[in-house]
Amino acid sequence: MSSRVTSRSSRTSQLRTRAAVLAAGLGVSAVLGAGVAAAADATSASASASASASSVASAVEAQAAAQAKAAKVTASAKVKAQAAAKKKAAAKKAAAAKKAISWVHPVKKYKLSAKFNQAGGMWQSTHSGQDFAVSSGTDVVAAHGGTVVKTGGNGAGDGPAYGNAIVIRHGNGTYSQYAHLSRIDVRVGQVVATGQHIARSGNTGNSSGPHLHFEIRKTPNFGSAVDPVAFLRAKGLSL
Template sequence: MAFTRATGKHRRPSKARSRAAGGAAGIAGLATVGVVGSIASPAFAASEGQKHTPVQQDAKMSEVVGGPISETLDEQAYTQALRAEQAKAEADAKAEAAKAKAEAKRKADEARRKAAAEKAEKERDAKLKAAREAERAKLNAYVAPVEGSYVSTGYKQGGGMWSSGSHTGIDFHAGMNTPVRSVAAGEVVEAGNGGAYGNNIVIKHKDGTYTQYGHLNSIGVSVGQQVKAGQQIGLSGSTGNSSGPHLHFEARTSPDYGSDIDPLAYLRQHGVKI
């Protein structure tokens, strides 16, 4: 009697194959007994032929139970385990990607914050520098003593009105009580009656030069006071040896009479346009 085995493809080793192998071995044993019995006693084999039929059916059942069905269950379990591993790997990858994204965002935010702080600091430093330069410019700035005026009498002009025989300064056209300004920052070293100059002010500047303002109607500063360029120090007038309201202005190398230098050249040298 011949026995056949159902065939099929197996994807991987499993317990089902072992069970199937065991079932096949049992079937082979039964087949051997049947062959031996046929050789020894053909009549017995013929008479007992129908008794072997259930054995053949049992072998087939055993093969079905231990073979394809078990292998299908193992395949399902393997597939489920593989899918679980894949799902875990995907979840881990997503978590890692989210973590990397969050870290990248944190670094980007930190970089933006740092850049903004550096920009603000640079802008603040630039403003401070500009303020210092502006203050320094004011300290070094020079202006005309009477705004919008002009020179009515030049330097060293001769005449009997001056005791030295010539004009030791220049006169600026100015009506009565016109504001008079310090031409530069400095310290007031004289403020009061100056004889022929009438009410006058003398200021020492940072470069060591002096300027003098004469014939004032009123004085608005006192000795020792610090003044800035363009600061009002008095009002023009016609006090002292004067023929009418104006401002007598001198540039000197010392606070004393006789140390005068060309005031117009002095102002122009310091950027004053007259």
């Protein structure tokens, strides 16, 4: 009887011990599980913070790149605008230069004397051109390219007052006349270039001294002249 009771007590004690161990194990597991969960939460939070920081950094980099690109585009546009302005200025200058050389002075180192429409006893009514005072034998050139339509004494047909003369036809119904020449070096029908030698100045015809009488006409004949100084200035020449 005593032996059976002892045996049961021992078994009960063993069962209690096992239960306690099991409970302790479960407690440890629960603690460990909580720790793992907490660690997992911490890891997740850290990863989230890292991702957020990375996202901010990427946004900053993207913004910086966009600003750099915009600055580059602005700089490029500025350079292009400056280049276009320079090109426009150069074109304007070239056009002005071309305009200036399209007509040239008929003589060099001159002094303007009798003016267009000037009254006086030297002419039937008023002066029909502009006089360029130069010494006899001065080189006379075509003020603009064209075709020689009149040459010779007696004003090339316009009257003895002009002496030896030349008339050149230019484009747009414009003619130039050169008178009081000492020598004529072109012929009717000859095509001449702007600035090409055509004659030598002189003192022939109704002249009070050596000079070149120069006219701009609307026809090849006397009576159709316009102010040659105003005409040449409109072509970019200074007189």
